[in-house]
Amino acid sequence: MELTGAEITIRCLQEEGVEYVFGYPGGAVLFIYDELFKQEAVKHVLVRHEQAAVHAADGYARSTEKVGVALVTSGPGVTNAVTGIATAYMDSIPMVVISGQVPTSFIGEDAFQEVDAVGITRPCVKHNFLVKDVKDLASTLKKAFYLAKSGRPGPVLVDIPKDVSNHKTAFEYPSTVNIRSYHPQVTGDANLIKQAAQMLLEAKRPMVYAGGGVILSDAAKQLTELVRLIDAPCTNTLMGLGGYPASDKQSVGMLGMHGTYEANMGMQNCDVLFAVGARFDDRVIGNVAHFNSVPRKIIHLDIDPASISKRVKVDVPLVGDVANVLTDLIKVLKSSKQKPEARKDWWKQIDEWRSANSLSYKNSIELIKPQFVIETLHKITHGDAFITSDVGQHQMWAAQYYKFDKPRRWINSGGLGTMGFGLPAAMGVQLAHPGETVACVTGEGSIQMNIQELSTCKQFNLPIKVIALNNRYLGMVRQWQEFFHGNRYSQSYMDALPDFVKLAEAYGHVGILVEKPSDVEGALKEAFARKDELVFLDFRTDSTENVYPMVPGGKGLSEVILAEDL
Amino acid sequence: MRHIISLLMANEAGALSRVSGLFSARGYNIESLTVAPTEDATLSRMTIVTRGSDEVIEQINKQLNKLVDVVSVMDLSDGDHIERELMLVKVHAEGADREELKRMSDIFRGNVIDVSDKTYTIELTGAGSKLDSFLQAIDRKLILETVRTGASGIGRGLRILKI
Numbered sequence: 001m002e003l004t005g006a007e008i009t010i011r012c013l014q015e016e017g018v019e020y021v022f023g024y025p026g027g028a029v030l031f032i033y034d035e036l037f038k039q040e041a042v043k044h045v046l047v048r049h050e051q052a053a054v055h056a057a058d059g060y061a062r063s064t065e066k067v068g069v070a071l072v073t074s075g076p077g078v079t080n081a082v083t084g085i086a087t088a089y090m091d092s093i094p095m096v097v098i099s100g101q102v103p104t105s106f107i108g109e110d111a112f113q114e115v116d117a118v119g120i121t122r123p124c125v126k127h128n129f130l131v132k133d134v135k136d137l138a139s140t141l142k143k144a145f146y147l148a149k150s151g152r153p154g155p156v157l158v159d160i161p162k163d164v165s166n167h168k169t170a171f172e173y174p175s176t177v178n179i180r181s182y183h184p185q186v187t188g189d190a191n192l193i194k195q196a197a198q199m200l201l202e203a204k205r206p207m208v209y210a211g212g213g214v215i216l217s218d219a220a221k222q223l224t225e226l227v228r229l230i231d232a233p234c235t236n237t238l239m240g241l242g243g244y245p246a247s248d249k250q251s252v253g254m255l256g257m258h259g260t261y262e263a264n265m266g267m268q269n270c271d272v273l274f275a276v277g278a279r280f281d282d283r284v285i286g287n288v289a290h291f292n293s294v295p296r297k298i299i300h301l302d303i304d305p306a307s308i309s310k311r312v313k314v315d316v317p318l319v320g321d322v323a324n325v326l327t328d329l330i331k332v333l334k335s336s337k338q339k340p341e342a343r344k345d346w347w348k349q350i351d352e353w354r355s356a357n358s359l360s361y362k363n364s365i366e367l368i369k370p371q372f373v374i375e376t377l378h379k380i381t382h383g384d385a386f387i388t389s390d391v392g393q394h395q396m397w398a399a400q401y402y403k404f405d406k407p408r409r410w411i412n413s414g415g416l417g418t419m420g421f422g423l424p425a426a427m428g429v430q431l432a433h434p435g436e437t438v439a440c441v442t443g444e445g446s447i448q449m450n451i452q453e454l455s456t457c458k459q460f461n462l463p464i465k466v467i468a469l470n471n472r473y474l475g476m477v478r479q480w481q482e483f484f485h486g487n488r489y490s491q492s493y494m495d496a497l498p499d500f501v502k503l504a505e506a507y508g509h510v511g512i513l514v515e516k517p518s519d520v521e522g523a524l525k526e527a528f529a530r531k532d533e534l535v536f537l538d539f540r541t542d543s544t545e546n547v548y549p550m551v552p553g554g555k556g557l558s559e560v561i562l563a564e565d566l
Numbered sequence: 567m568r569h570i571i572s573l574l575m576a577n578e579a580g581a582l583s584r585v586s587g588l589f590s591a592r593g594y595n596i597e598s599l600t601v602a603p604t605e606d607a608t609l610s611r612m613t614i615v616t617r618g619s620d621e622v623i624e625q626i627n628k629q630l631n632k633l634v635d636v637v638s639v640m641d642l643s644d645g646d647h648i649e650r651e652l653m654l655v656k657v658h659a660e661g662a663d664r665e666e667l668k669r670m671s672d673i674f675r676g677n678v679i680d681v682s683d684k685t686y687t688i689e690l691t692g693a694g695s696k697l698d699s700f701l702q703a704i705d706r707k708l709i710l711e712t713v714r715t716g717a718s719g720i721g722r723g724l725r726i727l728k729i
């Protein structure tokens with residue numbers, strides 16, 4: 001029996017076990033929407049803006065081990081999706097985006113709602129396809145899912161012209177994929193693993209620096225075992241939080257621009273650095289020359305050879321999947337007769353740095369401190385919620401003060417830093433985990449970039465808790481202006497803010513205004529007690545609070561500004 | 567350092583733009599880029615001449631390998647290789663110049679492939695530097711038009727780029 005391209009598209013999604021498609025209809029995808037209508041296995045979530053569809057698919061993917069799926073129409077549908085696609089690309093999130101295209105015979109004629117989707121998205125996808133013949137559709141979608149989730153994951157776009165979705169062909173979903181030019185390396189080189197093991201055993205001041213690759217590889221268990229085995233301090237990047245339990249004594253917290261003093265000093269002063277699924281980002285190691293000015297050996301484990309020796313030269317490159325390579329490495333370490341060096345002096349040094357208490361802050365009885373809100377949030381949710389975030393100061397406070405013990409609980413845009421990510425991402429997370437607690441930590445600036453999604457939340461009964469740290473400023477911008485631009489707060493004040501409580505109510509949700517520190521805990525309790533409702537908490541926080549510690553851009557990791565320096 | 571990189575890639579629509587897009591997006595330099603199908607019609611072979619520090623060249627190789635359409639990459643400059651470029655030069659060839667230009671073409675083992683009463687078109691192949699020398703050796707005023715293909719390269723002996 002022959003099926004149309006639209007039927008094939010839906011059948012492929014079913015074959016892939018896709019539970020939710022996040023999307024928005026339009027002319028070029030009408031045949032596909034018609035097929036969606038006729039079945040129930042693949043559920044469609046109608047967002048209010050295509051950017052949100054992609055972020056929601058992204059949040060769904062980050063909080064599960066699955067590929068997120070978004071569906072958008074041609075032209076403005078796909079251009080609206082680009083920010084979402086670039087966000088997923090920068091953080092290596094597995095995703096398939098299906099876009100409609102004008103009919104093949106119209107391509108290149110400046111047809112209505114025609115854009116070169118493949119051209120526009122090329123720099124921000126792992127790969128993309130334009131399907132010109134319905135006969136190629138099933139195999140292309142199969143490849144798209146395979147590419148999205150294998151190797152270093154990433155978004156894949158499949159552009160389907162309207163006529164292709166209406167043409168018929170015999171349907172068969174391929175059971176395997178073979179792309180002759182694509183063979184990600186997942187197992188590590190045995191000799192290099194031995195070399196790494198030896199280096200770790202002999203290290204006097206070892207440090208484990210773990211990133212998003214640990215989360216993507218679902219390797220938190222292996223990482224934890226390794227860190228304990230070699231008795232090293234472990235730091236996590238913003239993308240790696242939860243990959244190692246933050247409450248463990250070997251954890252030194254997040255590193256980088258807003259990392260803890262002990263993490264950054266440990267990075268700078270260790271003699272053997274083991275980077276695991278992390279990419280030496282500029283927000284992480286600061287000034288490269290300063291970082292390189294002290295000798296240390298570096299072992300770098302990453303599935304993408306291009307991540308290795310990109311910004312910092314490494315001594316032992318381990319190309320492979322984190323879970324896989326760590327399992328092998330642990331075996332080698334366990335079978336070795338040699339025991340790790342005694343690390344008493346190193347731990348003494350780490351504890352000394354720790355005692356600087358770089359995350360301490362002065363609480364207030366008059367003004368709500370944002371850090372206090374996050375600490376209370378942690379307490380009320382028993383540290384066990386899924387937390388999504390937008391971008392800015394509130395993001396850093398959430399990362400610093402919500403101590404993540406489990407992977408895939410912290411969902412944020414690290415690489416692109418996309419304001420507007422938090423709320424739609426939370427929708428994807430909540431749909432993937434019905435019944436679980438999901439909170440979106442946001443700012444009054446960021447939330448307004450996708451606030452229309454409150455409507456989607458109503459339609460799909462998503463009881464997300466929106467924790468708005470409302471400081472009346474584009475706080476992160478204001479902080480940089482205070483530090484580096486002579487307190488000239490150019491366009492960083494948020495005037496004419498809406499009444500968020502009324503706004504939440506207008507969308508059919510509950511809104512709570514919190515203005516006093518003494519009301520913080522009560523408000524949070526009340527919000528989380530409303531299990532079936534979305535609650536928007538508008539916390540009026542101290543508008544002048546800054547994020548500390550801070551390693552200013554271009555500075556070295558030890559050239560840090562601490563709160564008490566000022 | 568100047569490097570000459572050869573690669574095989576799937577002969578898919580848009581494959582070329584993935585490579586050229588990579589170079590512009592990452593700020594890598596391209597001196598020349600040539601591409602054409604191979605004896606296996608599903609594959610194209612590309613030769614790219616670029617410049618960069620060792621670190622940059624290492625990244626270029628890795629980033630090229632990472633493109634899903636790219637089947638294999640070889641930095642020809644890592645070993646013995648041969649490099650050839652084709653150039654067509656149209657020159658003003660009248661009077662005494664006519665004889666002199668023919669002589670120069672012969673010295674450089676060029677061929678005159680088109681003749682009119684006022685012009686010659688000379689075909690030359692060789693390494694880029696040889697083509698440069700030819701252009702320097704003739705009177706600049708006589709050059710009407712030049713077109714060069716950019717370098718193509720191949721490894722010597724058993725250095726083979728194939729799948």
Ligand SMILES: Cc1cc2nc3c(=O)[nH]c(=O)nc-3n(C[C@H](O)[C@H](O)[C@H](O)COP(=O)(O)OP(=O)(O)OC[C@H]3O[C@@H](n4cnc5c(N)ncnc54)[C@H](O)[C@@H]3O)c2cc1C
Pocket residue numbers: 090091092151152153210211212213214216217236237238239240254255256257258259276277278279280281283284301302303304307320321322323391392395396413414415416417418476
């Ligand atoms: C306002 C703001 C402030 C920030 N401040 C900080 C900060 O203070 N500290 C900080 O850390 N970040 C900070 N960031 C985030 C920063 O920009 C980067 O996004 C982040 O540091 C990158 O994390 P990562 O190195 O873990 O890499 P990721 O982007 O998570 O990359 C993962 C790496 O793992 C590899 N990988 C993927 N899958 C596997 C696998 N299965 N096996 C092996 N390897 C795999 C990938 O190839 C890649 O190299 C900030 C961002 C914003 C927006």
Ligand SMILES: Cc1ncc(C[n+]2csc(CCOP(=O)(O)OP(=O)(O)O)c2C)c(N)n1
Pocket residue numbers: 390391392393394395417418419420442443444445446447469471473474475476477
């Ligand atoms: C789409 C987008 N535009 C601009 C920026 C630059 N930017 C980074 S943080 C920030 C301020 C965010 O303000 P708010 O959401 O109120 O958070 P706060 O820093 O005050 O906690 C801005 C404008 C960005 N990251 N994303």
Ligand SMILES: [Mg+2]
Pocket residue numbers: 392443444445469470471472473474475
């Ligand atoms: Mg703000």
